[in-house]
Amino acid sequence: MVKVESPWRIAIRRFAKNRLALIGLIILFLMFVLCFLGPVFSPYELNQTSVKNKNLAPSAEYWLGTDKLGRDVLLRVMLAGRISLTVGLVATAISVVIGATLGAVAGFYRRFADTLIMRIADIFLALPTLPILITLGAILSDLKIEPSKRIYFLMLIIGILGWVGLARLVRSQILTLREQEFMQATEALGLRDSRKIFRHLMPNTIPIIIVSATLGVAGAILTESALSFLGLGVVPPTPSWGNMINAANNLIDFRKRPWIWIPPGVCILVTVTAINLIGDGLRDALDPKMKSR
Amino acid sequence: MSQYIIRRLLQMIPTLIGISIIVFAISQMVPGDYITASQNPNMTAERADQLRALYGLDLPPVQQYFIWAKNMLVGNLGDSFQHKMPVTEVINTYVWNSFVIAFATLILSWVIAAFVGVFSAQFQYSFFDKVVTLLVFLLMSLPSFFIGLLAIKYFALDTKLLPTGGMTTAGLNASGFEYLKDVGLHMIMPVAVMTTLSVGGLTRYFRTGMLEVIRQDYIRTARAKGLKERTVIFKHAFRNALLPAITLLGFELPGLFGGAMILERVFNWPGIGQIYLASLNLRDYPLMLGFTMFLAVLTLLGNLISDILYGVADPRIRLK
Amino acid sequence: MAKELVEFRNLETHFKTSAGTVKAVNDVSFSIREGETLCVVGESGCGKSVTAMSLMQLIESPPGKIVGGEIFFEGKDLLKLNKKDMGRLRGKEIAMIFQEPMSSLNPVFTIGKQITEPLLYHLNMTQKEAKARAIELITMVGIPRPEKIFHSYPHELSGGMRQRIMIAIALSCNPKLLIADEPTTALDVTIQAQILDLMRDIKTKMNTAIMMITHDLGVVAEMADFVVVMYAGKVIEEASVLELFREPRHPYTQGLLKAKPVINQRQERLYSIPGQVPNPVDLGENCHFHDRCEFCMEICKAKAPPLRAHIDGHKTACWLYEEEGKAQ
Amino acid sequence: ACGGGEEAASTDTTTPTETATDTTTPDETATEETGTDSESAIGFTEATDVATNNDVALARTDSAIIGTVAPQGVFNPLFHQTSYDYYVDYLVFPSLTKVKTDGTYENDLADDIKISDDNKTYTFHIRDDANYSDGTPVTASDYLFALKIYLDSSYDGQADPLSWNIVGGKEYNEGTATDISGVKVIDDKTVEVTVSDYDAMTQVNLGGVTPLSEAYYGKDYKQGDVSSIKAFNGKPMGAGPYKVTKYTAGQEVDFEANEGYYDGAPKIPKLIYKVTTDTTNLAMLQAGETDLDNITVNEDNVEELKATGFLDVDILKNNGYGYVAMNNNNPLFSDVKVRQALTYGLNRAEVVEAAYGPYAEVINIPQSDVSWAYTDENIDPYDYDVEKAKSLLDEAGWVEGADGIREKDGKKFEVNFSATADNPVVDALIPIMTENYEQLGIKLVVETLDFNAIMEKKDKGDYDMFFAAWGLTPDPDSTVYITDGAQNNSGYSNPEVDALYAKGKKELDINERKKIYAEAYQKINADAPEILMYQRTNMLAINGRLDGWDISPYKDFPLSLHQVEIAE
Amino acid sequence: MSESVVQVDTRHSGGTGEPLVQVENLKKYFPITGGVFQRRVGDVKAVDGVSFTINKGESFGLVGESGCGKSTIGRTLLRLNDKTDGSVHFEGRDLHKLSKSELRNMRTKMQIVFQDPFSSLNPRIKVGEAIGEALLDHGLVSRKDVKERVIETMKLCGLAEYHYDRFPHEFSGGQRQRIGIARALIMNPDFIVADEPVSALDVSIQAQIINLLSDLQSEKQLTYLFISHDLSVVEHLCNRVGVMYLGTMMEMAPTDELFSNPLHPYTKALMSAIPVPDPTLKRERIVLQGDIPSPANPPSGCKFHTRCPMASDICKQQIPEYRNVGNEHFVACHFA
Ligand SMILES: Nc1ncnc2c1ncn2[C@@H]1O[C@H](COP(=O)(O)OP(=O)(O)OP(=O)(O)O)[C@@H](O)[C@H]1O
């Protein structure tokens, strides 16, 4: 009764108590370690191709075998993880920020802002993404933006592509939330709109934001590979998990060389699962109403 | 009601105009045009100019837009450059093939998602619930072509239970029931794969919906009446959990006609998705723009239908 | 004195939460006689609803579980019945209405459908018979135009009407016991008066026993034959209504009675019981009221007082009336 | 003629452009290759054990199923754009002349062609026994009719009929004349065409025209509007060995033998073109669901196909080559030494090996080694040689800077390289090229782009290097290397080469032309305007039960379909 | 001041007689939008022409059944809603004519305590912050002094310092209501609208809060608009009481006058409907028939006539005049 705990500590303690979430966090952490530190210990180099060593099955020398250019799959999976993890997390974060903010603004101000934002959302849904992406790729190329920097645009683009769904969700939540008595209270206190939106309304949409964000990560990781084709994503030979799976798009690789696609596939699965576990844990930990857990 | 619908339809006009302008502007910005994209090795510069003039590609963009928009108003989407026939005809040729599998997928995935969602909600945190959750993640983690290939490998190549692809058996001259049976057989795999892909998200949706509903007071009332648990769940709870989901149905409308680019390729299904993709790659603007507008109209109509469906499904907001 | 219809014997219902075990109902015993109205009063969270839900066996499980005791209904131990038999009893012999008339009806089915459901299920009536009976019931609870109401949806009715429909559903199979869990708290005073009138009517006409849960002592005074006062999962006092209001013995009961402002009886300052209801998690073996009690003694902090009758039929659980307590 | 991205493989039209003179056979040239294991890898491999044939396939006693990419339904030789539509048109619409296995031409519908001494008047006589599948005869006026469609102002097919220089063609096109004055119908079966100017391709162009039945197609035709013709695209009717009985878009085209075909009724009564995709086409061959299909060449696929035992595998040289373009107008590449250095310094053999294994070869001139115009005399093979590359760069004034990157006049040697993704060569090229050039002290900045975006950059001249491929037509004439040529992608300009190409085009004698082009190729080889990479192969897999094929890199499989029969 | 007002400690002076809040012919209609389609199909006449004045230092009680418009008056009065018609003057200034920033400044002088302690606190904001944020947002107190002020106010309202960093859910209902009161009080307002501040609470806690409110009033010279449906609570706390039915004022009088001499049949029914905790008392209960009509479609004439035991024809046709029958006792009934 007397001991005072800060809400962060409470959240952390609650989170730590959630065994599954903790497992998720550990897995994600290990994934990061593997991808960011692992390559340091690899005896191979990224561009080191070797035709005579192509398509080797896993062995003591190549733990996960080699691909059709004789590159070490393990090294590529680890390097790919850097891209995919970053893209997955950052892109999702971007779409969450945009979606949540626009959704909140639309829901809070209603009327004009709402109509405007929702019409924009309509248009976004109706627009064909592919030609836009092709154009963007060409523009980036014309602007002579260094391919290595295009990854930031990639994240931005994936982020922007994904905001509509979340904005709609957040908006509808805000529409109900704003009618709640505690929002009347903020009006009675004469609080600024920004405070009302960002301090009072948005935190209450955290559960749906977390759900949609955790679901979004997998999508972002896979979308990245599709965008690389259009000059928007990472450029080969830089690998990403999505690219690596895509490379195995025929039945023969599928049957004969599982080591080409299983590792990146498993990595995505593990990451997605870990993130979802963390998401569940976060949602519970951040929910002040949850007495238990 | 009809007044409302008319008003909503009128409201769609400015949005559609906006979309058409943006779409057209994009088509102008996309690098290359039909002439460069078709990469004819014999094309001389003069011939290329002639063709551009023939297709009106040499006109100023604003003028091109108005010509296109004016034609669209009278239902003329122009001729597809590559198919050399009216865009409407091209769409009509392929879109129904896409629709057939999309529709079957829709029905199947909703039914499955409903059942699975209900069960995993009813037995929240159970083994079943966990397995379903993991499965959903698994499906999310793999690209669709991958799952398609997997299915082809097992069901077509290894066990030979199903045809490898296409929509009919080559040279089959059947009609009536025989024909339907043949198409049905070819549909199984694409529909199954598309269902597995879409069922995951829906399952989560139904599960959350059910979890919400199960805690409601009226479920307690139903139990207090002494009804069987089955009746309580499937009659009282499920109907309510379905309500918010029904709104989603409207949003499925563009998906029904949009085609699935990747899976149609994998399963060699003669759908509109592949055709649309080709029109993009070949800068076949009439087809690309026409189909995009077609989808835009469907998207907006879908929104409207969602709203109407919601009213129809929920007696609380049914129009008096 | 009428026969006992229900008897709770040392009922214990616990909820397992990760914060600890909530002993929502902790060794509760009392009984309800045929045709009698028994009121259970107490502050929010003291276990009134859980007691009723234990009887109905509708405790959400997990986290809840009936861990001990027996509940006899017409001599049968309900806790030993299987699911199916309990289902037969629920809604037929024992019916229940809830506090929230707004949310207790399923919004997607018509009133008629919801009233006829138990008739079809328990009494195997035909659709036609059920409809006739439903309309009869709607009329009985005092709603005009029953035909129209039969085809209406819940949202088309006012709160008072919905609560009356709930009562109609509860009465549809002529139950022997009607449990009313705060049936009027969500309603307006004038509508509350109507509902209470209706329930009194029913009791006299149909001789149904009523277990009424409330925290409004005014309602208790008007409705009850017999009163059970609960506090933190335990019964702390029980007596006939006249006896209880005449001479409340437990300090908590006394506090409750004093704290309520009564119309036309203005006090200068309201009496208030200090403090809060204790945290229901891991309550110790003591008198749970001790930290709010002005007569608190050492023994109250150490040991839970037994519920014992000192005057005929008036039981109290308080050390003030025990030898041990007096000794201090 | 030459040009066209190989990427757009689906669009490489095959309008024949060759003079009908003899040359060496392509196969001979092929064996002269200095390749290592290419002799064994490339070529035709007969099914080892037809007996193991699949029951599904054997059950088709009166039909064959041919797998193909989906045609677009434009079944008219004047309008079609993809090879897959052309696969259909081959069977339905014979033209006056047709290509032979060696890339030269022979008569088809025409049984006599007379050329005036000034090479400006061509008289074609159509076979007397040539009838359309509806029984009506093919007439000279049908030929005229087809030319009218070609020259119509609204004609939007891929051909460039005005460049054929037919007298009166321009007037008809502009609508100032209602007839083409240069085309005279002498009698029912004879037509005479006069051109205002001629070159090596005139005869090929004119002979390549397919007469269209005016009775069938021409009912609603009005000058200036060919839409009534296009309306028949879905129901073609011609004089070829087969007639289309059913077309289901995106699924299949069904054919029935044209019993009255002038070259004798086809041996297989029924044909089906079934749409397949590269994910499953191999499996379908194995399962006997198709009898023939184009399969991507790679070691896996070849091995799979050969393992079945009942499939013939025909690996044919592709008419085309891949290259890395360098922007010759860019100061970086204006020095020939730099271009040579970049060629020497790239291990092309390894790229090709990695991408295609034994199924492609490094090339050093922009010509297929099966062409009569091919030469390897005085051609520098530019074998991978880092030291030579380095010294060439040193000579050009590019010296290594502190960070290991070469610089000149304070400018770093940094090159942007664009390529389309999802291409086996690019996959192999990028890592190898990056590493090779790093050794040279050149920083390569790679981007992957949509193909059209690369082409747009090329058109704007705003690029350093990109990867692309050309498809080749049988004739060596080309605008790729002439100054400001329509297809000149790299801005290369050498007046001597220009003169040689101009000369080669006007010369009709093949031996003379051979010499002219050899000289041009030697100059191009020395100038290294682009890094020529490889010539790859195509593969046809054919069920062993079908016999009688006559296929070459120039003669596609449908051309011999009418003589193919089902083995007992 | 009428002589019948008994000067009792808990009810204070009954004010200085100087008006603080003047409400004139206030109307608030909510549009009814048809279901999903959000079409305006009519109006809920939540408040339909109500006038009253609250003097400085006075507590004015407002009673009536659920949905009769009490909260709407409270909210419109503070301009948490826009009005439809009429005017609200606070310290002589028309609140509904203030600009957004003027209103924001005015907010510090008038506060509200809500009915439901559960929903009036944002579940994700710590109690300390919830109480102090408005001070900061208005820039009234520097960041480092806030905590001190908050703790001071919390103590005043019977909360402890260690509650500062907790979330609302960690409190009981009574404590939460204290938080709500602290949040209003910290602004040092002149006027507080208490919108049913105790009806969601248990009896034992209810008394604590009522006592707190009356203590604060005497300490800080507050003016209350006290909204309730419980006449007994209002009787305890207020100097004057208004009785509302379906958006209109039916009767208004000083408390003792009203309770000793209720004139309107609705007031009478309301009083008799409240159950009295005395089983021996067998009162003559007036049970009203029927339901409260919908404010979207109120009855003609006297709005109460559909349920009134003494209704006659005139009630159906004529709206009774709202008049002063002496002793500052206003009533709207043909028979009063
Ligand atoms: N599902 C549950 N999970 C955890 N604890 C529960 C659950 N249901 C009830 N409880 C706990 O059991 C105790 C008794 O609850 P109960 O609902 O019986 O109170 P009550 O007397 O009916 O109160 P109220 O007047 O508010 O209805 C409470 O402390 C509550 O927290």
Ligand SMILES: Nc1ncnc2c1ncn2[C@@H]1O[C@H](COP(=O)(O)OP(=O)(O)OP(=O)(O)O)[C@@H](O)[C@H]1O
């Ligand atoms: N935001 C709103 N939109 C539409 N109608 C509303 C709104 N707020 C209130 N109403 C309607 O106005 C009428 C008066 O509501 P109000 O909340 O003022 O009643 P109240 O007297 O405070 O009732 P309670 O005792 O239940 O709090 C009700 O019929 C209500 O449905």
Ligand SMILES: [Mg+2]
């Ligand atoms: Mg309860």
Ligand SMILES: [Mg+2]
């Ligand atoms: Mg209210």
